[in-house]
Amino acid sequence: MNKKDVRTQIIEEIRKSRTQENYKDLYNKLFESAEWQKAGSVGVTFSTEIEIDTMPIIERAKLEAKTIFMPKVISSTEMEFKLLNDLTKMKKSKFGIMEPENGLVGKINDIDLLIVPGLAFDVSSGNRLGFGGGYYDRVLKDYSGDTVSLSDSISTFKKSIWEVDDFDQKIARIIY
Numbered sequence: 001m002n003k004k005d006v007r008t009q010i011i012e013e014i015r016k017s018r019t020q021e022n023y024k025d026l027y028n029k030l031f032e033s034a035e036w037q038k039a040g041s042v043g044v045t046f047s048t049e050i051e052i053d054t055m056p057i058i059e060r061a062k063l064e065a066k067t068i069f070m071p072k073v074i075s076s077t078e079m080e081f082k083l084l085n086d087l088t089k090m091k092k093s094k095f096g097i098m099e100p101e102n103g104l105v106g107k108i109n110d111i112d113l114l115i116v117p118g119l120a121f122d123v124s125s126g127n128r129l130g131f132g133g134g135y136y137d138r139v140l141k142d143y144s145g146d147t148v149s150l151s152d153s154i155s156t157f158k159k160s161i162w163e164v165d166d167f168d169q170k171i172a173r174i175i176y
């Protein structure tokens with residue numbers, strides 16, 4: 001199937017049947033992972049209502065005094081990762097995503113662990129289907145740190161049902 005159709009199908013499924021599945025296991029697996037434990041800095045999004053809530057991850061990172069970076073879209077192809085702290089002002093983007101408005105911009109390879117959002121994951125290959133901006137594909141191309149994604153039952157596939165492109169970047173560890 002083409003990516004667009006798979007996105008539409010998955011978003012529809014999430015809208016009708018994600019009953020705030022119990023994500024505690026996913027968070028716990030993340031916090032127990034070696035990638036998380038050794039990360040001094042993490043890159044994490046501010047989740048939208050159709051995504052797995054990232055607030056527990058942000059809170060835990062704060063508690064563990066990790067440096068937190070959050071993406072902000074700056075053009076149709078680029079996003080930057082801004083340092084998140086008590087001085088950060090958040091603002092809703094035109095795509096409806098809360099993003100940091102101010103703050104230092106981090107270099108991508110200063111981030112030890114990127115928690116990568118997505119709509120669908122092929123857990124056998126690490127292939128990921130995102131929301132269609134290609135933002136993470138571009139970032140991950142030049143990124144050498146660890147990557148983790150959390151995937152609930154709707155988003156988890158044993159094999160990609162979408163067509164995988166050459167520019168698609170794999171996720172090193174999918175927690176599901």
Ligand SMILES: Nc1nc2c(c(=O)[nH]1)N(C=O)[C@@H](CNc1ccc(C(=O)N[C@@H](CCC(=O)O)C(=O)O)cc1)CN2
Pocket residue numbers: 045046047048051071072073079095097117118130131132133134135136
């Ligand atoms: N919570 C969260 N934040 C995130 C991401 C994410 O997946 N989740 N991103 C992950 O990359 C980046 C933003 N991703 C975006 C992906 C697509 C479009 C976009 O162009 N949307 C168009 C429809 C495009 C299409 O249909 O192909 C639109 O809404 O009009 C915007 C932002 C950074 N922040």
Ligand SMILES: Nc1ncnc2c1ncn2[C@@H]1O[C@H](COP(=O)(O)OP(=O)(O)OP(=O)(O)O)[C@@H](O)[C@H]1O
Pocket residue numbers: 003117118128129130131132133134135136137138141165167168
């Ligand atoms: N490395 C790259 N260089 C140039 N263009 C790219 C690159 N990676 C992706 N793109 C472009 O981005 C567009 C969207 O890609 P794709 O549909 O795979 O996004 P996605 O991975 O689902 O989105 P996201 O990463 O934002 O969550 C594609 O049309 C592709 O042309």
